[in-house]
Amino acid sequence: SSLLETVSDYGKSTITGSYSLNLMLRPDLDVYVVGEKYDHVKAKKIAHRLLDLDYFDMLCFVDKTRRSHKGIRGYYLQPHKQIGVRDWKIDVWLTTKEFFKDNTHLFLKRIEESENPDEIRRKILQLKQTFREGSKYKKGIDGEKIYNAVLDNPNMETEELRKLLLQDTGGTG
Numbered sequence: 001s002s003l004l005e006t007v008s009d010y011g012k013s014t015i016t017g018s019y020s021l022n023l024m025l026r027p028d029l030d031v032y033v034v035g036e037k038y039d040h041v042k043a044k045k046i047a048h049r050l051l052d053l054d055y056f057d058m059l060c061f062v063d064k065t066r067r068s069h070k071g072i073r074g075y076y077l078q079p080h081k082q083i084g085v086r087d088w089k090i091d092v093w094l095t096t097k098e099f100f101k102d103n104t105h106l107f108l109k110r111i112e113e114s115e116n117p118d119e120i121r122r123k124i125l126q127l128k129q130t131f132r133e134g135s136k137y138k139k140g141i142d143g144e145k146i147y148n149a150v151l152d153n154p155n156m157e158t159e160e161l162r163k164l165l166l167q168d169t170g171g172t173g
Contacts, residue, residue, distance in 0.1 A: 011035030
């Protein structure tokens, strides 16, 4: 797709999230591109270059530099590509150091240092599947909450973890 090369003018790119943790449940990649400052001109040029590649089927572009989304500010691009029967979505944040909060390496370290990394991953994937609603998770429950619940309580069974997550979010499902 030439995505990483295309966004490199903005800053240093990092692939984060479930792909890096070997915990992908759905075709969704997370990429952060960290620049020195917000640059609307560069962000628009990158969006145009992505369109000019004629690779992606759809591209969303949102300016979130003035109002944060889940604690992050920047330009949000979301290219989509149909591969076989799957619609791949890529979340690309063009942001600054101030708003780049990548916990992926911390989660990876905790998983790898756990007594049974395969069992931790199995529980996380089961919970991600349980709380999946279409292309999103149930309100109030996201990947990070699931990762923390499993890593903080490695001896709990999946059903106990499900109840704990629901309790923490006030859910009842």
